[in-house]
Amino acid sequence: METLTSPQEQSSGPITRGCQWFKALPNKFCDKTMEIVRKTKKLGQDDPRRIVHSLKVGLALTLVSLFYYFKPLYDGFGDSAMWAVLTVVVVLEFSVGATLGKGFNRMLATFVAGGLGVGAHCLATLAGRKGEPILIATFVFIIAVIMTFMRFFPKMKARYDYGLLIFILTFCLVSVSGYRDDQVLKMAHERFSTILVGSCASLIVCICVCPVWIGEDLHNSVATNMEKLGNFFQAFGDEYFEVSEEHDQSSENNKSYLQGYRSVLTSKSSEETMANFARWEPGHGPFGYRHPWKMYLKIGNLTRDCAYKVEALNNYLNCKIQTPVEIRGKIQGQCKRVSLECSRALKEMASTFRKMVRTRSAIVHIDSSKEAAEELKTLLRTNLWEEADLLEIIPAASVASLLLEVIECIEKISEAVNELAKEAAFRNGNATVLPEQPDSIHQGEVQNGSNTAMPVPHVAIIVAE
Structure with missing residues (x-):
């Protein structure tokens, strides 16, 4: 079949096309220049x-x-x-x-x-x-x-x-x-x-002249990675169980939280490079002489181990075979509580770590997650899904199992952070426990397996400077 061409295209020769290219050249040059200017401006704004x-x-x-x-x-x-x-x-x-x-x-x-x-x-x-x-x-x-x-x-x-x-x-x-x-x-x-x-x-x-201390960048990078994992667990419960009445409105916000962990998976090379350069730096600010930079790598490795489990959890959000909502609802109370307490523990560790304050405030949330984990284990041992299809049970059971493993990872991170705080002589902070409202993303009550409202205990750790 022959393609049809217009009379203008048939009559246009190389000279005509060359003239058209020259006419469009100023506009292309201006567009390319503006693109370079925008990229340059963004590059400077990202890090002055x-x-x-x-x-x-x-x-x-x-x-x-x-x-x-x-x-x-x-x-x-x-x-x-x-x-x-x-x-x-x-x-x-x-x-x-x-x-x-x-x-x-x-x-x-x-x-x-x-x-x-x-x-x-x-x-x-x-x-x-x-x-x-x-x-x-x-x-x-x-x-x-x-x-x-x-x-x-x-x-x-x-x-x-x-x-x-x-x-x-x-x-x-x-x-x-x-x-x-x-x-x-x-x-x-x-x-x-x-x-x-x-x-x-x-x-x-x-x-x-305006020194850039790579040790500070490493310190903030490790804290930021813990925060990103905390953000994931903060949004995971509502996203997986889809029980929030305002799920559509909060979905976009949750999506950004759920994707932030990906940079943690590829942070090993940059952390090793920063730790190597940080050893050359003299004591400055809160980072004294012979600061234990190697221990930052240990915390980074443990954080990445947790991020790999987060990657597995994220895969179940988009899995083709999904457990029905009514079956997931039987374990949603305990799973959401574990996820929320893990989020609070990670964010608390990141906050005190960034401020270089030595506390064990994250232990409160880790203990709460362990309590929820014991309830979840007890629930899983019962004949909870005896009438359900085995293929439909596997995704929800895998999610519950991964959440139990995450608690162990976070506990190891907490131990490593406390060890670093001791070696680096972080200043001591007085922890007081005060009641606080639930997080904005998780307002409301968490339901248990029998669909009965069960309030979630929530505490805030106020660290004295």
Whole structure:
């Protein structure tokens, strides 16, 4: 079947299409420019520290460039002053910890490798002109093999990978260049001096001008992850059992809570990176010297274990085979109470953890969830669903089983948080128990298996600053 084309399309040639493209080009250019402007504005609004960091890099490069602009400084370093500029570009990172780590690695590796390079050159010269290149090549081979293999050790790779690379580079530059240049000691001295200047300039600007402490970001990230899990459990009960009269109005709000946990599942890499950089940072604010950053990774791992169970619970919300509402209603009271108390425990832990207050207030909610869990276990042991179809029972029973496992996960998180609070010397807080109204998402009463109204005990933990 032949396609029909209009007379205008048949008569339009490449010249006509080219003219049309040029006419539309200004509009396309304006649209693309506005899109870039919107993305740039959003990027700066999401984290204003990015703008400050860009200004800090410009300031540090300007200061180091003075070695080229002023003749007395240039005469002292010569063309080697370019190493200071390159060092600023490479070393100055977004956070203080990352900058300190790279700066220390670069300075130490340059100093040690430069000294070994000079020593290798001196030893090679003793072998004569013919034996010198053979010895230098042998030294380069041995150093390259050893340093490269050391990069495979996990601890070395985590903290000193950049330093090992610079070690190989500096040793090769000094030892190999010394074969054609007799002033190898001067070259090594100039390289180390300029790298020292560039690293110090980067550190001074990074620490003194609006410093970004990666340890604080790690601390807030762990607390935020606990809050996201708490938000999920806060919305899960109503979403799964669909008993709220205003379900349609609150559904959109619940959906946002139910999807927030996904970022917790992929947070391992970023947390390990932040913990590695945080170890380089000096004591600052509430984070003292030798702060137990490794324990943040333990809490993060336990939080992700809980998030995997949350992922399984979320899958049952959209499962094709659903347990009928009347069957789910037999366990909804206990399940909703467990979910709600887990939410309160996680949010309480996140709040006190973020404020660095040492309390055991979340234990109240964990104990309440255990009580509801015992009631749920007792209910499941009865002949509750003896007349129901087994295929219809499995989803609701799986949800109940996962909620019971979640309590154990939250209890482990609470123990890890209390252990960190003890090691990091969080300030003590006085916990008082006061009555409070139920959460807005869960207003009303929770029904038990016999559809009889059963009020849910609810307490608020007020932590004294």
